[in-house]
Amino acid sequence: MEEKVDFNLNETAKDMYKEYILELYRNPNNFGKLKKPTFEHKEYNPLCGDEIEISILIENECVKDINFRGKGCVLSIAAASLITDKIKGMNIKDVLILNKDDLLNILQIPITITRLKCILLPLEAIKICLRKNGKSSS
Amino acid sequence: MQINDKIVKKIKKDFPIFENNPGLIYLDNAATSQKPLQVIDSITSFYKKENANIHRGFYKLSENATKRYEDSRLIIEKFINAEHGEVIFTKNTTESINLLSYCITPLIKEGRNEILLTEMEHHSNLVPWQEFAKRHNFKIKFIKIKEDFNLDYDDANKEIGEKTALISMVHVSNSLGIVNDVKKLVEIGKRSGAITIVDAAQSVSHMKIDVKEIGCDFLAFSGHKMLAPFGIGVLYGKKELLEKMIPFNFGGDMIKSVSYENATYNDLPMKFEAGTQNIAGVIGLAEAIKYLEYIGMENIKRWEKELLVYSVNKIRNIKGIKLYLSNVDLNSSIFSFNLNNAHPHDVVTLLDEDGIAIRGGHHCCMPLMNKLGISGTCRISFSFYNNFEDIDKLINSLNKINQIFNR
Known part of the structure; x- marks a missing residue:
C-alpha cells in the first residue's frame, strides 16, 4: 500500500533558479526610480514582507517608461525586470489584462505554488498603480 | 540514556x-515536530479498537474512552506539574490565548487598563490582545529588546505598574530562539498584582516546564510542536482563577444543568471544554509526553x-x-x-x-x-x-x- 516518496526528485528549484534568472536578480532591468513619473505606487507583500515601488511615465495612454525598486527574492526581482521590459510601449488597457499565464510565458520557468505570489507581486503593483491613478486623473 | x-x-x-x-x-521543528510511530499508533489504535464518545456513555466502550481521555489529562498535568483540573484542552496555543482574551475579564482588577507584552511576541500572543484592547479600551505596552536581542528587564520594571492588568510573554522566541527568563518576568508581574501568562509553544518540548516553579497564572502550548498530532493544545490555568472566569464556548458537556431559560456551568476543566473534544488528539498528546519522558x-x-x-x-x-x-x-x-x-x-x-x-x-x-x-x-x-x-x-x-x- 505505502508508496515511497523519492525526495531527490525535486527538479523545480533547479529549474526555477536558471542562470538568466539569477543574472536578472544580480543586475535587474529598469531598476530605480524615474525622475518625472506620471504615476507612482508602493506595494507591500504581506507574505514575505517585501516592498516594491513602481514609477511609470505615460504618454498617449501608453507606458513610455517604467522603473521599479525595492527588496525581494530572486523570483520577484526577475519577474519585475521582465514584466517592466514587456510593458514598455504597451497600451494601459493591454497592461491591465496581463495575467499569471502571461508572466509564466515571459519567465519561462516552472513556479511552485508557494512561490507564485513572488512573481505576481510586481505585476499586481503595476496594475494597482495604473488603476488607482487612472481613476484619480479621470 | x-x-x-x-x-x-x-x-x-x-x-x-x-x-x-x-x-x-x-x-x-519550531513550525511542527515530526511524529513517532508510538504516537501515530496510539491514535490509529484508538480509532480501530476503542472509538466511542466520552462522558455519559454508560457502556464499556464509552467508559473506556472516558478513562483513556481523563488518564491522558493526568499525564499531561503531571508533565507540567499542574494540579488536577488545571489543564484545559484547546486546539493549539493560539486558541488557548484567544480563550484567555475572551474569558479573562472577571480576573482584571478595577482601574487597571494596560497590557504588557514583549517586542518579540508571535502574532498569536499579540493580535488577540490588540483585539481585547479595542473591545475594552485598553492600552498595550511592550518590553523592549536590547541590541543583543535579549529582553531589557530594566524596561520591564519600568513599564509595569499599578495600571498593568496582565503581562503575557513568550518563553522562547520562535523567530530568534531567545530564551526569556519567564520566572523573573512573572515575579515582576506578581509584584505589581498583574495576571501572568506564558506562551510556552517553543519551550515545552525542549526543556522541563514546571508551572509551579515558573509561578505563572496561565501557560499555553500546542501538541503538534511536541510530537503529538495537530489540533490538540493546552491551556494551563490556576484553579482559583479558572473558577472565576467565564466559559469560552457554550454547549454540551460544559454544563451541569440546563432549563429552557438558563444553564449552570460544569466544574473544571469541563467548564471550558464544550462539545465533543479531540479525544484521539488528547490520547496522542499523552503518548507524545511518554515518549519525551522516555528520552x-x-x-x-x-x-x-x-x-x-x-x-x-x-x-x-x-x-x-x-x-x-x-x-x-x-x-x-x-x-x-x-x-x-x-x-x-x-x-x-x-x-x-x-x-x-x-x-x-x-x-x-x-x-x-x-x-x-x-x-x-x-x-x-x-x-x-x-x-x-x-x-x-x-x-x-x-x-x-x-x-x-x-x-
Whole structure:
C-alpha cells in the first residue's frame, strides 16, 4: 500500500533558479526610480514582507517608461525586470489584462505554488498603480 | 540514556517520516515536530479498537474512552506539574490565548487598563490582545529588546505598574530562539498584582516546564510542536482563577444543568471544554509526553544545546552570514540568520533542493522584523532527532548557495 516518496526528485528549484534568472536578480532591468513619473505606487507583500515601488511615465495612454525598486527574492526581482521590459510601449488597457499565464510565458520557468505570489507581486503593483491613478486623473 | 550521534540514528527509526523521505533533513521543528510511530499508533489504535464518545456513555466502550481521555489529562498535568483540573484542552496555543482574551475579564482588577507584552511576541500572543484592547479600551505596552536581542528587564520594571492588568510573554522566541527568563518576568508581574501568562509553544518540548516553579497564572502550548498530532493544545490555568472566569464556548458537556431559560456551568476543566473534544488528539498528546519522558527532558535540552553550539560555530565561518544571536547564552534549539544578498525565501527553496527543510520569512513576528529592519530571516530549529551530520549537510548547502549570491 505505502508508496515511497523519492525526495531527490525535486527538479523545480533547479529549474526555477536558471542562470538568466539569477543574472536578472544580480543586475535587474529598469531598476530605480524615474525622475518625472506620471504615476507612482508602493506595494507591500504581506507574505514575505517585501516592498516594491513602481514609477511609470505615460504618454498617449501608453507606458513610455517604467522603473521599479525595492527588496525581494530572486523570483520577484526577475519577474519585475521582465514584466517592466514587456510593458514598455504597451497600451494601459493591454497592461491591465496581463495575467499569471502571461508572466509564466515571459519567465519561462516552472513556479511552485508557494512561490507564485513572488512573481505576481510586481505585476499586481503595476496594475494597482495604473488603476488607482487612472481613476484619480479621470 | 545520554543522547549521542549513534542514539539519534536509533531514535530516527521511531519517526516514519525519515524512512518515507530518504535524505530528508528536517530543521523546521519550531513550525511542527515530526511524529513517532508510538504516537501515530496510539491514535490509529484508538480509532480501530476503542472509538466511542466520552462522558455519559454508560457502556464499556464509552467508559473506556472516558478513562483513556481523563488518564491522558493526568499525564499531561503531571508533565507540567499542574494540579488536577488545571489543564484545559484547546486546539493549539493560539486558541488557548484567544480563550484567555475572551474569558479573562472577571480576573482584571478595577482601574487597571494596560497590557504588557514583549517586542518579540508571535502574532498569536499579540493580535488577540490588540483585539481585547479595542473591545475594552485598553492600552498595550511592550518590553523592549536590547541590541543583543535579549529582553531589557530594566524596561520591564519600568513599564509595569499599578495600571498593568496582565503581562503575557513568550518563553522562547520562535523567530530568534531567545530564551526569556519567564520566572523573573512573572515575579515582576506578581509584584505589581498583574495576571501572568506564558506562551510556552517553543519551550515545552525542549526543556522541563514546571508551572509551579515558573509561578505563572496561565501557560499555553500546542501538541503538534511536541510530537503529538495537530489540533490538540493546552491551556494551563490556576484553579482559583479558572473558577472565576467565564466559559469560552457554550454547549454540551460544559454544563451541569440546563432549563429552557438558563444553564449552570460544569466544574473544571469541563467548564471550558464544550462539545465533543479531540479525544484521539488528547490520547496522542499523552503518548507524545511518554515518549519525551522516555528520552528525558534534561537529555533533550543538553543535546539540542550541543547541536546549536556546533552549528553556530560552523555557520559563523560562512562569508557574509549575519546571525541574530544573543550574546548571553546559546541555550535554545532555534537560531536565525541571513545570507548576504540572498532573500530568505530563495535560501529555503535552494536548501530544499538538497533535501533540507528550514523556514524563511517573518515567522509571524512582523513587528520584530520591522524593528530589526529586515523582511525576514532563515530559521533553523532543532529537535532531539537531529544530529551533527544534519548540520554538516546544511553548512555544505549554505556554502553552495553563498556562491550563487556572493561570488
